[in-house]
Amino acid sequence: MTTLTKRVITKKPEVLAPAGTLEKLKTAIRYGADAVFIGGNAYGLRSRAGNFTYEEMAEGVAFAREYNAKVYVAANMVAHEGDTEGAGDFFRTMRDIGIDAVIVSDPALIEICAMEAEGLPIHLSTQASATNYETLNFWKSEGLERVVLAREVSMEEIKEIRQKTDVEIEAFIHGAMCISYSGRCTLSNHMADRDANRGGCTQSCRWKYGLFELDEAAERTSLLGGGESGDMEEAFSMSAVDMAMIRYIPELVENGVDSLKIEGRMKSIHYVSTVANVYRQAIDAYCADPDNYVFNQEWEDELWKVAQRELSSGFYYGIPSEDEQLFGKPRKIPAYSFIGQVLAYDDETKIATIQQRNVFGQGDAIEFYGPGFTHFEQTIEEMWNEDDEPIDRAPNAMMIVKMRVLQPVRPYDMMRKQR
Amino acid sequence: MIELIATAESLGQAEKLLENVDTLYIGEDEFGLRLPASFSRAEQKEMIRLAHDAGRKVTVAVNALFHNDRIQAVLPYLEFLAEAGADAVTVGDPGVIHLMAQHGLQLPYLYDAQTMVTSANQVNFWAKRGAVGAVLARELTKEELLQISRQAIVPVEVLVYGATCIHQSKRPLVQNYFNYVGEAAAGQERTLFLSEPKKEDTHYSIYEDRNGTHIFATNDVSLAGQLDVLHEGGLLRWKLDGLFTKGDTFVRIAKQFNEARKLLEADLWTMVSAGWLQQEIQQHHPVGRSLDEGFFVKNPEDIA
Numbered sequence: 100m101t102t103l104t105k106r107v108i109t110k111k112p113e114v115l116a117p118a119g120t121l122e123k124l125k126t127a128i129r130y131g132a133d134a135v136f137i138g139g140n141a142y143g144l145r146s147r148a149g150n151f152t153y154e155e156m157a158e159g160v161a162f163a164r165e166y167n168a169k170v171y172v173a174a175n176m177v178a179h180e181g182d183t184e185g186a187g188d189f190f191r192t193m194r195d196i197g198i199d200a201v202i203v204s205d206p207a208l209i210e211i212c213a214m215e216a217e218g219l220p221i222h223l224s225t226q227a228s229a230t231n232y233e234t235l236n237f238w239k240s241e242g243l244e245r246v247v248l249a250r251e252v253s254m255e256e257i258k259e260i261r262q263k264t265d266v267e268i269e270a271f272i273h274g275a276m277c278i279s280y281s282g283r284c285t286l287s288n289h290m291a292d293r294d295a296n297r298g299g300c301t302q303s304c305r306w307k308y309g310l311f312e313l314d315e316a317a318e319r320t321s322l323l324g325g326g327e328s329g330d331m332e333e334a335f336s337m338s339a340v341d342m343a344m345i346r347y348i349p350e351l352v353e354n355g356v357d358s359l360k361i362e363g364r365m366k367s368i369h370y371v372s373t374v375a376n377v378y379r380q381a382i383d384a385y386c387a388d389p390d391n392y393v394f395n396q397e398w399e400d401e402l403w404k405v406a407q408r409e410l411s412s413g414f415y416y417g418i419p420s421e422d423e424q425l426f427g428k429p430r431k432i433p434a435y436s437f438i439g440q441v442l443a444y445d446d447e448t449k450i451a452t453i454q455q456r457n458v459f460g461q462g463d464a465i466e467f468y469g470p471g472f473t474h475f476e477q478t479i480e481e482m483w484n485e486d487d488e489p490i491d492r493a494p495n496a497m498m499i500v501k502m503r504v505l506q507p508v509r510p511y512d513m514m515r516k517q518r
Numbered sequence: 519m520i521e522l523i524a525t526a527e528s529l530g531q532a533e534k535l536l537e538n539v540d541t542l543y544i545g546e547d548e549f550g551l552r553l554p555a556s557f558s559r560a561e562q563k564e565m566i567r568l569a570h571d572a573g574r575k576v577t578v579a580v581n582a583l584f585h586n587d588r589i590q591a592v593l594p595y596l597e598f599l600a601e602a603g604a605d606a607v608t609v610g611d612p613g614v615i616h617l618m619a620q621h622g623l624q625l626p627y628l629y630d631a632q633t634m635v636t637s638a639n640q641v642n643f644w645a646k647r648g649a650v651g652a653v654l655a656r657e658l659t660k661e662e663l664l665q666i667s668r669q670a671i672v673p674v675e676v677l678v679y680g681a682t683c684i685h686q687s688k689r690p691l692v693q694n695y696f697n698y699v700g701e702a703a704a705g706q707e708r709t710l711f712l713s714e715p716k717k718e719d720t721h722y723s724i725y726e727d728r729n730g731t732h733i734f735a736t737n738d739v740s741l742a743g744q745l746d747v748l749h750e751g752g753l754l755r756w757k758l759d760g761l762f763t764k765g766d767t768f769v770r771i772a773k774q775f776n777e778a779r780k781l782l783e784a785d786l787w788t789m790v791s792a793g794w795l796q797q798e799i800q801q802h803h804p805v806g807r808s809l810d811e812g813f814f815v816k817n818p819e820d821i822a
Contacts, residue, residue, distance in 0.1 A: 178636065178637050180665045182637070205634075206644065207640040230583050230585045233612075233616045234611060240616065259586050278685075279687045282634055283632060285657050286684055289657075292816070292820055292821050308722075309715075310711070311711055311721075312711070313806040317805045324699025324701045335712060420690075420697065424694050424698070
């Protein structure tokens with residue numbers, strides 16, 4: 100088949116990356132994110148995710164502007180009495196700093212934001228578990244700009260939701276998932292006195308439980324069965340593998356998802372750079388020439404290098420079975436360490452200046468990667484310290500190392516090695 | 519006036535419950551969450567007739583999270599309920615509220631998004647959008663409940679007896695486990711429990727139905743010893759949930775709460791009556807299940 104004009108998709112979905120710190124924000128954007136989501140010091144769900152001060156937010160916004168990228172702030176806690184005090188000031192500050200939108204789930208906070216910080220766009224958090232088109236229509240009528248879908252929504256359902264709504268849709272494409280419908284879990288509250296919906300989730304869903312039945316005399320009979328080998332008892336667990344939708348970018352684009360979200364504000368710059376880089380490539384490749392698009396296995400291989408668990412397509416193509424849960428011994432995933440970040444490169448001497456992030460030494464097989472999905476591997480030969488003295492190991496955190504590299508590198512390129 | 523609301527598992531049980539409670543809480547699994555029984559349309563109609571004949575009311579559970587297929591099916595159901603004369607529905611999905619407004623359905627609704635309903639401001643948000651009441655989350659302390667009671671512009675409902683759901687997953691967690699270990703699943707029986715690692719005495723009920731997997735707190739709630747606090751604090755809608763307390767046992771418990779309510783309203787409630795009620799409830803509570811006062815007696819400061 101021949102066509103006279105090549106189809107090009109100009110309305111590309113946004114790659115939305117997590118940014119737990121200012122460094123992660125800058126990294127995500129350098130590596131191709133169109134937008135990042137961060138946490139403020141209040142009203143968020145990740146109390147330990149390294150939240151931003153107002154000054155850091157302002158710096159993050161200024162940085163994002165240079166790249167034409169957006170910054171969203173998650174304020175997705177489910178408030179109790181007293182928690183919303185000061186929320187009006189907070190939202191006004193967000194607006195005045197230049198934050199592009201806030202991500203909120205609690206209607207009380209949505210109301211405060213809409214009334215007191217007019218002009219600041221509101222996105223409904225996945226915490227509110229929006230699972231059907233009428234729910235999106237409701238929030239649209241309330242003036243929300245975007246709805247983050249529940250992770251339980253299937254691809255078919257997204258297609259129908261798109262047809263029946265005209266509010267922006269955001270969907271998770273990568274990362275760890277709540278086992279419950281988000282927000283509908285208080286395991287932490289009951290088991291550990293920590294409020295899951297106010298930043299205290301203890302991930303109790305990943306624990307190992309007993310499973311038993313009670314007879315009429317309240318006698319317990321354990322129902323735990325044997326594991327894979329049959330001899331060891333297998334604990335009950337809800338824990339599941341993570342999500343990676345890299346193989347299904349065309350369907351997500353064609354179904355009109357406006358924003359593709361990567362989970363993980365607690366994760367490293369190694370993770371955020373790698374994942375943003377991969378999805379940037381896939382989306383650009385598809386939108387540039389959708390009719391001749393070919394999936395590149397290297398993208399998926401790359402995602403595995405920063406995977407904590409195995410990867411799956413979540414609820415997009417069916418209800419997850421036992422194969423998507425974590426039973427038995429954890430299956431081995433080749434683990435990579437982030438060992439350095441490039442600060443400078445001298446084209447004449449072919450010497451790179453690197454900031455150490457983890458121990459490495461002569462003879463190590465390493466890999467460099469950078470924005471635009473550049474990659475190469477080499478073995479470390481000569482190395483020098485900051486004073487140009489030869490060294491064979493780089494043991495100290497953040498120490499400056501110089502080394503000869505086989506291909507040109509750029510500042511902010513990263514260096515990793517297989518553990 | 520205190521309103522007693524009780525789940526019903528059969529017409530027979532409903533008939534007896536109506537001697538003691540003001541409102542029956544019923545529904546079908548397709549649209550309602552964690553009900554003791556899923557009723558046919560004919561049964562729901564009959565239940566409403568029965569309650570109305572006794573001068574009582576019926577609230578129907580329409581509080582599930584709906585995916586596209588069911589948001590489509592819910593409108594005819596709501597029309598059926600309006601036609602059948604249901605007095606109110608519980609709703610937790612804003613899509614349902616949107617549909618009711620769009621279609622001008624005259625069916626009062628109580629906002630019930632389970633774990634999410636945690637403040638007066640939130641309740642009032644929905645009240646301004648037509649909710650005539652709200653069902654409060656179980657993770658609220660006494661201080662929080664009293665404050666909500668003072669500030670909410672519609673009445674709020676509190677669980678005084680029954681199990682607390684603490685996790686709803688769309689994943690078939692029980693089925694998946696049994697598939698993995700290669701054993702036949704126990705299906706929809708509601709006799710399974712989880713125990714926490716290193717806390718072997720704990721017993722969290724777990725079961726699956728068409729709404730997913732549901733896990734319940736290790737202790738059921740009984741606020742038998744706190745009814746005067748609720749009464750004085752204006753928390754006057756009391757829910758009795760019979761999901762795990764069956765048949766006549768649940769009727770007996772409802773009867774005791776009714777006695778307690780009468781004493782309170784007649785200003786005859788004493789420490790002795792509180793002790794008596796606690797003992798009665800304890801005695802009738804199913805073997806193997808335990809009771810406590812849940813978050814009511816926790817200090818809000820202790821919950822991080």
